Structure formats: C-alpha cells, structure tokens
Amino acid sequence: MKDEERISQPEKQLAELLKRSLPPVDRELNRDLWPQMLRRLEEHPRQPNWLAALLSPAAMASVPWFDWALLAALVVGVCLFSRSIPIWLYHF
Amino acid sequence: MERISPPPELFEQFAAGDLDAFESLFHQFQGEVYAWIVRMVRDPAAAEELTVETFWRIYRAHARFDASRSFGAWARRIATNVALDYLKRARIEETPLEDDPPASAQRGAGTPDPAVRREVRDRVRLALQQLPAKLRVVATLALIEDYPHAEIANSLNLSTAAVKSRVFRAVQLLRKKLGNLE
Numbered sequence: 001m002k003d004e005e006r007i008s009q010p011e012k013q014l015a016e017l018l019k020r021s022l023p024p025v026d027r028e029l030n031r032d033l034w035p036q037m038l039r040r041l042e043e044h045p046r047q048p049n050w051l052a053a054l055l056s057p058a059a060m061a062s063v064p065w066f067d068w069a070l071l072a073a074l075v076v077g078v079c080l081f082s083r084s085i086p087i088w089l090y091h092f
Numbered sequence: 093m094e095r096i097s098p099p100p101e102l103f104e105q106f107a108a109g110d111l112d113a114f115e116s117l118f119h120q121f122q123g124e125v126y127a128w129i130v131r132m133v134r135d136p137a138a139a140e141e142l143t144v145e146t147f148w149r150i151y152r153a154h155a156r157f158d159a160s161r162s163f164g165a166w167a168r169r170i171a172t173n174v175a176l177d178y179l180k181r182a183r184i185e186e187t188p189l190e191d192d193p194p195a196s197a198q199r200g201a202g203t204p205d206p207a208v209r210r211e212v213r214d215r216v217r218l219a220l221q222q223l224p225a226k227l228r229v230v231a232t233l234a235l236i237e238d239y240p241h242a243e244i245a246n247s248l249n250l251s252t253a254a255v256k257s258r259v260f261r262a263v264q265l266l267r268k269k270l271g272n273l274e
Contacts, residue, residue, distance in 0.1 A: 011263050015235035017270070021216035022236065025134050029126040029143075034118060036144045041111075041151070 103159040114154070117163060118147055124164060125171050128247075131237050132175040132229050133182075142178055146171040165246065172229070172247050179225035219269040223262055230255055231262035 078085065098120055105113035125146055130139035149170050150157075157166060220228060229248070233239040234255070245255045 010267065011235065011259065014263055014266055014270075015238075018216060018220070018231075018236050018266075021213040022134065022220070025130050026136060027127040027130055029123045029140075031140075032119075033122050033126075033140060033144055033147075034115065036140075037118060037147055040144060040148050044148075 098163075100159070103157070103163055106163075107154055107157045107159045109154055114151055121164060121167055122147070125167055128168055129171050129175050132172070132232055133178060134232070138178065138182075142171070142174050146174045149174065168247050169249060176225050176229060179228055183221065183225060215270060219266050222269065223265055227258055227262040227265065230258040231266065234259045235263075 098116065102113050102116055106117055122143060126139055126143045129142045129146070130136055133139055133142065146167065150167060153170070157163070220231065223231060230244055233244045233247075234241065241252050241255045241259070244250075245252045248255065250258075
C-alpha cells in the first residue's frame with residue numbers, strides 16, 4: 001500500500017489507533033439537500049451583480065494601494081482647485 | 093462510482109449567474125461535497141448543513157469561477173474552508189487529559205475489556221477534538237482517511253511540505269495527549 005511508504009512508524013501506529021477508536025462515518029448522502037438550498041436562496045436574495053461586485057471585499061482587496069493613493073490625490077486636488085474643473089472638462 | 097461529467101456550457105451558464113445551471117451542478121456535486129465534508133467533520137447532520145453552506149458560498153462566488161477549470165476541485169476547496177470554519181467554532185474547550193491513563197486502562201494487555209475500550213475511544217476522540225482545526229483536518233484526512241499528502245495539499249491550497257509538517261505536528265500533539273495508549 002502506498003501509504004505505508006509515505007508515513008512513518010509512529011504515524012502508522014497512531015493512524016491504527018485512530019481508526020480503531022473512532023466510529024466509521026457513512027459517506028453516502030441519503031437525501032436531496034436542494035429544498036434546504038432553495039430556502040437559503042429565498043432567505044437571502046442576491047444583490048444586483050454590479051453592486052455586489054463593486055462592494056465585495058474581494059473586489060476591494062484586489063485594488064492595489066497605489067490606485068487608492070491616486071484616487072485620494074485626485075479627490076484632494078479637486079477639493080483644493082475646484083475652479084480648475086471647467087478648464088479640465090473643456091480640454092477633455 | 094463514475095459520474096457523468098456535465099457539459100462545459102453548464103459551467104459557463106453557472107458563471108454567468110444562471111440559477112438553473114446552479115441547480116444542475118448542485119444535484120451533480122452535492123454527494124461529492126457531502127462525502128468530502130463528512131470525512132473531515134465526522135458528523136452527518138453537521139455535514140449536511142455545511143454542504144448547503146458550501147453551495148451557498150459557491151453560488152455567491154459564481155462570478156469568480158473560471159469555467160475552464162475544474163468545478164469539483166473548486167467546490168472541494170470551498171468545502172474545506174467551510175469545514176475548517178465549522179471546526180474552529182465547534183472546537184470544544186481545552187479540557188486537560190490526565191497525564192497517566194486511569195488504573196483501569198493499565199490492566200494486562202490483551203484482556204478485552206469493553207469499559208476500557210470505551211475509555212480509550214473517548215480519550216482518542218477528545219484528543220482529536222482538541223487539536224487546532226487546521227491540524228485536525230489534515231490529521232483526519234491523512235491518518236484516518238488515508239488521503240495522499242498531495243491531494244490534501246491541493247484541497248487545502250497548501251504545499252505538500254506544509255501538509256507533511258501539519259501531519260507531523262498533529263501526530264506530536266496527539267501522542268503527547270494520548271500518552272501510552274498506543
């Protein structure tokens with residue numbers, strides 16, 4: 001058995017003890033879980049896709065810190081030099 | 093048992109947020125996900141709840157699913173995280189085991205004593221429950237379920253060396269807790 005090659009003697013002894021001591025579990029699923037899943041889906045309706053994508057922690061975390069710094073600089077610039085906004089708009 | 097693999101467009105439809113596609117995938121993979129979870133948590137009722145929780149997370153993360161990759165492997169990783177979260181929450185309070193087993197457990201070897209065997213079983217179960225969740229999962233999969241380290245590593249998103257290290261640490265802790273029961 002390949003496991004005998006990969007595990008050490010103490011591990012093998014302990015594995016035997018664990019197997020003898022713990023009751024085996026039934027790995028077969030005996031009923032359909034879809035009704036429970038459906039209930040869950042109904043309890044928590046999905047947010048609109050764009051909003052969920054925009055506000056998800058994964059999306060936030062994926063933005064590099066440098067982009068956040070640029071955004072902050074832009075906001076500060078707009079606040080400090082608000083009179084220049086029409087000039088920028090004219091040029092772009 | 094060989095499962096008929098779903099058509100590739102089903103994965104694309106699921107990734108696009110199609111609920112019917114999700115239902116099809118749920119029916120095809122619920123047994124596999126349940127079997128994986130019940131191996132780790134060893135409680136059928138909890139495993140059913142965690143299977144639903146796994147698919148709930150899968151459903152919410154549909155947009156992040158890459159349809160060109162294995163849905164089964166992705167689902168297994170999510171199921172492993174769900175099981176780990178459960179084991180962290182369910183981990184019982186650290187109750188110190190006695191340093192020496194009780195006198196009844198030290199009777200002559202080879203004398204079958206149902207009471208002692210039950211005591212031993214309880215001590216082993218308790219020792220396993222007291223392991224930190226991440227060690228408990230690898231110990232269960234490697235030592236009880238005989239999964240190869242590489243497969244465990246893939247499911248836990250770890251290197252094989254990290255799995256070996258966790259198995260080693262779990263064995264050390266279990267041996268320390270179980271004393272001379274082995």
